[in-house]
Amino acid sequence: MTKLPEELYQERVKRVKDVIQLKTPDRVPVFGPHQLYPYTFGGVTLKEAMYDYAKAREACHKFVDEFQPDLDFGPILAYPAKPMETLGLKYLKWPGKGLDDHVIYQYVEDEYMNEAEYDDFIRDPSDFMLTKWVPRTFSGLEAFSNFPTMRRMMWSGWMGLGAFASPEMQESFRIAVEAGKQINEWWESLFQYIGEVKEKGFPIAWAAFDWAPFDIIGDTLRGTRGILNDIIRCPDKLLEALEVATQIFIEYGSGAAEAELPLCWIWIHKGTGSFMSPKQFETFYWPWLRKGMLALIDKGITPLVYCEADVESRLEYFADVPKGKVIYHVAQTDLAKAKAVLGDTACIMGNVPNIMMYTGTPDDVKAYCKWAIDVAGKDGGYIMDTAVMLDEAKPENLKAMIDFTKEYGVYR
Amino acid sequence: MKEKLINAIADKHEEEALKLVNDMLADGVDPQLILDAGKEAMVIVGKRFEDETYFLPELVFTGETLRKIGEIVKPKIQGKSTETKPLGKIVIGTVNGDIHDIGKDIVAFLLDVNNFEVHDLGINVPAETFVDKIKEVKPEVVGLSGFLTLAFDSMRNTINAIKEAGIRDDVKIMIGGAQMDDKVSTYVGADAFGNDATVAVNLAKAWIGGN
Numbered sequence: 001m002t003k004l005p006e007e008l009y010q011e012r013v014k015r016v017k018d019v020i021q022l023k024t025p026d027r028v029p030v031f032g033p034h035q036l037y038p039y040t041f042g043g044v045t046l047k048e049a050m051y052d053y054a055k056a057r058e059a060c061h062k063f064v065d066e067f068q069p070d071l072d073f074g075p076i077l078a079y080p081a082k083p084m085e086t087l088g089l090k091y092l093k094w095p096g097k098g099l100d101d102h103v104i105y106q107y108v109e110d111e112y113m114n115e116a117e118y119d120d121f122i123r124d125p126s127d128f129m130l131t132k133w134v135p136r137t138f139s140g141l142e143a144f145s146n147f148p149t150m151r152r153m154m155w156s157g158w159m160g161l162g163a164f165a166s167p168e169m170q171e172s173f174r175i176a177v178e179a180g181k182q183i184n185e186w187w188e189s190l191f192q193y194i195g196e197v198k199e200k201g202f203p204i205a206w207a208a209f210d211w212a213p214f215d216i217i218g219d220t221l222r223g224t225r226g227i228l229n230d231i232i233r234c235p236d237k238l239l240e241a242l243e244v245a246t247q248i249f250i251e252y253g254s255g256a257a258e259a260e261l262p263l264c265w266i267w268i269h270k271g272t273g274s275f276m277s278p279k280q281f282e283t284f285y286w287p288w289l290r291k292g293m294l295a296l297i298d299k300g301i302t303p304l305v306y307c308e309a310d311v312e313s314r315l316e317y318f319a320d321v322p323k324g325k326v327i328y329h330v331a332q333t334d335l336a337k338a339k340a341v342l343g344d345t346a347c348i349m350g351n352v353p354n355i356m357m358y359t360g361t362p363d364d365v366k367a368y369c370k371w372a373i374d375v376a377g378k379d380g381g382y383i384m385d386t387a388v389m390l391d392e393a394k395p396e397n398l399k400a401m402i403d404f405t406k407e408y409g410v411y412r
Numbered sequence: 413m414k415e416k417l418i419n420a421i422a423d424k425h426e427e428e429a430l431k432l433v434n435d436m437l438a439d440g441v442d443p444q445l446i447l448d449a450g451k452e453a454m455v456i457v458g459k460r461f462e463d464e465t466y467f468l469p470e471l472v473f474t475g476e477t478l479r480k481i482g483e484i485v486k487p488k489i490q491g492k493s494t495e496t497k498p499l500g501k502i503v504i505g506t507v508n509g510d511i512h513d514i515g516k517d518i519v520a521f522l523l524d525v526n527n528f529e530v531h532d533l534g535i536n537v538p539a540e541t542f543v544d545k546i547k548e549v550k551p552e553v554v555g556l557s558g559f560l561t562l563a564f565d566s567m568r569n570t571i572n573a574i575k576e577a578g579i580r581d582d583v584k585i586m587i588g589g590a591q592m593d594d595k596v597s598t599y600v601g602a603d604a605f606g607n608d609a610t611v612a613v614n615l616a617k618a619w620i621g622g623n
Contacts, residue, residue, distance in 0.1 A: 036562075093511060103562060106511045224514045228472040232424055273590070274608055277467045309590035310607070332590065332607075354561050355595045388591065391561050 008201030012070045013261055016203070016383070020302055020347050021324040024380040028373055028409030030402050031205060031349070032069030033357075035077055035389035036104055037398075041066070045102040047095035049078035053189035060193060064202055066395070067402050071205035071261075074193050077389075079105060080186035083179040088139030091220070104391065112136050113221035115230065118237040121221065125244050127151070133221070140175035143168035207259030208301070210252040213245035213288035215269045224270065231280055242288045249292035256301045263327070264296055265304045272309035286317045297325045304349070307331060308388050315341040331387040339376045348376050349383040352401060357386055357393035362400035369404050377409065384409065413441065414449045421453035422460070424470060426477045433481050443488040450478045454525035461522075462610040468518070471609070475521055498529040500620035503545050504555035505533030507566035512559035512589075519555060519588060519612045526613050528553075528620075539566075539573035546579055552620045555612060556602070558589045567600040575601075584619045588612055 003011070011026070018025035032038075039049050042059030049056035056075035064072050081094065091112065094105035112133055113121060121128045127149060135145040146169060148160035163169060194204050211219065217238070218227035230238045253264040270276070271285045293303045304327040305318070311333050318328055319342050329349040330338050338348055351372055356364055369384060376382040384405040390398075413436055420429035433446055457474045460466040502523055506516045513535045520532045531549055533541055546554060554574070556567045567587055574580050587602045588611070597605040606612050 099511075100509060103509050104560065106560075108511070109514065225472055225476075228469040229476055231469040232473040274464070275468050277464070277469075280467065280469060332593070353593075353595065354591070355564060355593070355599060358561075358564065359595075359599050388561065392565070 003201075005199060005201035009198060009203060012201070013203050015070055016261060019380050019383055020327060022344075022347065022381055024411050027411055028377045028380075028382055028384055028405050029070040030384040030405040030409070031071045032064060032067055032073065032402070033386040033390035033393075033398070034073035036102065036391035037393055038063035038075075039078070040102070040392060041395060045095065046078060046104065047081070047101040049075065050081035050095060053078075053080070053186060057189060057193045057196075061196070064197055064200070067398060069202070069402055071383075072197050072202045073205055074190060074197065076190060076206070077104075080183060083182040083186070086140060086175055086179040086182060088141075088175075089137065090139060091137050107219065109223050109225075111223045111226045113226075115222075115226065115234065118234065118241055122237075122240050122244055124151070125248065140179070141172050143172035203261050205261070205263060206265050206304075207256035207262050208253050208264040210249055210264050210266045210292075210296075210303075212266060212268055212271055212285065213242050213249045213292060214271065214285045215267070216245040216248055217241055218270050227270070228276075231276065231284060235283075238284060242284065246288045246292050249288075250295045253292070253296045253301060253303070254299060256296070257299045262301045263304050264301050265306055266293070268305060268307045268311070271314065272307055272311050273313070278313060281314065282317065286314075290317075290320065293321060293326065297322060302327060304329060307333070312337060318342055319345050321345060327383065329385065335372055336375045339381070343376070343381055347381050347383060350385040350387055351376070352384070352386045354386050354388055354390060354393075357390065357397045357401070360394075360397060362396050365397045365400040366404045366408075369401055370408055373405070373409050379411070413439075414445060417446065417449045418453045418456070421450060421474055421477050421481075422456040424473055424477075426473075426480070429477055430480060430484070433484055437485070437488065443485045446481065446485050447489075450481050451525050451527070454478060454522075458522055458526065458610060458613065471518060471522075475518075478525070496527065499527050500553065500616065501529045501531065501549055501551035502553045502555060502616060503531045503533065503542065503549060503551045504557065505537035505542065506535040506557040506559075507563050507570055508536060508538050509566050510558045510560050510563045511535045512557070515559065515588060515590075515609070516555075516557035518609045519557065522609045522613050523555075523616060526617070528616060539570040542570050543573050543577045543579070546574065546583060547577070551583060553616050554583045554585045556585065556587045556600075558587070559591070561591055563589060563591075564596055564600060567596075567602065571601040584615075586612060586615050 015025040015029045019029055036046055039046055039059045042062045044055050044059045056078040060075045091108050092105045093099050093108060095101045095103055131145050131147050135142045146163045148163045218224060222230060256262040256264040296303055306329040308331050315338060323345050326346040327349050328342055328346050330351050335351045342348060352368055356368060417429060417432045420432055436446055457466060461471055504520050506512055520530050524530045531545055533545060556570060558567060571585060585602045586604045586606060587597060587600060588606045592605040592607060604615050
């Protein structure tokens with residue numbers, strides 16, 4: 001008997017919840033690998049998807065109909081190009097704005113906060129972001145550098161509101177309002193999609209996105225070179241700033257509370273491989289990430305720690321979290337080793353090589369998936385997925401990954 | 413003095429290093445000798461990086477010290493250079509479609525301090541630009557960098573363009589980036605891959621010679 005979409009939806013949600021809690025689910029859950037691939041498969045360029053939200057939804061529907069994953073991602077990675085242009089967003093390049101039509105958006109490295117500004121950020125991060133960071137990173141919001149401080153609104157502070165009357169400030173407000181309307185159109189489209197796939201029986205794999213406290217500072221404020229220098233040049237300031245960034249981390253992730261699948265995807269950038277020494281990792285990276293993750297776990301949220309490079313040297317640290325509450329997504333890391341170290345504590349996800357999805361055969365993929373399930377999925381604790389987000393694949397290879405998992409991954 | 417400077421740089425004592433540089437210049441020490449000391453210090457740093465005493469923070473920090481020393485010393489070098497002959501020439505760049513530069517910059521820097529003549533083409537480099545540069549400078553080694561999986565095809569296209577230009581056999585090609593492995597290396601048609609900067613230096617040395 002064919003199951004109703006509602007039943008399939010509940011089954012999929014339960015499958016994922018079970019695997020997170022390290023209970024044996026009915027079978028290994030499988031994620032529908034996203035990024036450019038659904039658009040590639042649907043014959044839409046990322047540029048088109050970033051401008052035409054209906055096209056983005058259509059491509060994602062086609063993808064989910066064809067591959068029938070347990071978890072879908074939806075068109076959230078097709079960022080809305082219109083408000084990005086309206087705002088004059090400077091820290092990304094995207095298709096049509098410095099990149100070809102079908103290339104994922106990329107970050108433009110810079111020191112958007114200089115070393116001397118650590119104290120400003122630590123003292124009042126909101127004011128720093130509003131009057132320094134935002135004007136530097138959005139050309140349309142440059143006038144916010146004169147935004148009157150709200151800290152001193154009591155007594156006579158409101159007398160500084162004259163700054164709002166300048167033509168520049170009015171223009172920045174106009175831009176912010178216009179961009180706000182454009183962003184809402186995009187959110188509307190996204191939630192329409194999420195409702196539609198739920199009707200079809202597919203849950204969405206994310207409820208919030210987050211970045212490790214170290215990466216919040218290292219990626220977007222100080223830049224990679226900046227923060228690597230700071231580890232040696234001003235470690236105490238960096239530690240103070242990490243305390244602030246941890247609060248921002250918790251804010252980012254807290255949006256996931258109350259979701260049906262409260263997964264918070266945490267993108268690990270500078271914590272992988274040989275970026276920093278174990279000593280530096282246990283001073284500047286892990287304690288802050290862990291503190292933030294524990295706060296999210298307290299709110300009933302499941303951190304999904306997404307590691308895009310080798311994390312073998314970090315596994316012992318990763319094991320120091322409450323049991324059955326975290327998913328670790330691994331890429332260029334020995335899956336058997338990851339399972340040995342983390343298996344009693346956390347669910348593992350990913351690891352199927354992207355190059356194999358692109359250049360291998362369905363038999364190669366099946367053999368790898370069999371190995372992955374045997375190694376990491378014994379009695380649960382594993383979610384099938386590619387090593388990193390997927391841009392290119394032969395459809396038959398992705399089909400092989402998903403269908404084989406549904407067949408071989410059944411727990412009897 | 414020179415020995416002291418080498419150690420100050422390699423041990424991350426930047427203030428001391430800069431003071432020594434100024435003292436040495438005041439004493440009339442040949443500026444070239446100071447630059448040589450910088451290079452020797454970076455060889456030590458490179459070795460410490462390789463044996464995992466140092467990681468990227470130390471590499472970037474000492475690189476910064478070296479840059480500051482260069483700013484002080486280079487204007488004082490008039491015309492004549494007694495620099496040693498480079499071990500070999502390398503053309504390097506981040507392939508078309510990819511704008512990530514940190515990894516590539518670190519590799520280029522380490523190659524430079526290890527006495528290779530590095531021609532850095534930057535980021536988002538079209539295949540033709542690689543071909544033109546290879547024809548112009550005739551390097552022994554070409555380094556292709558890429559962070560994204562889209563770089564797989566870009567690297568392959570670049571290497572195909574090098575083949576079509578009839579110069580593939582004149583160069584060794586290495587690829588670098590977090591997603592690179594032997595499967596990718598085979599797919600794109602490279603000679604070797606690396607996931608960290610010292611691999612690139614060691615490959616270049618093995619291919620060109622020199623220790």
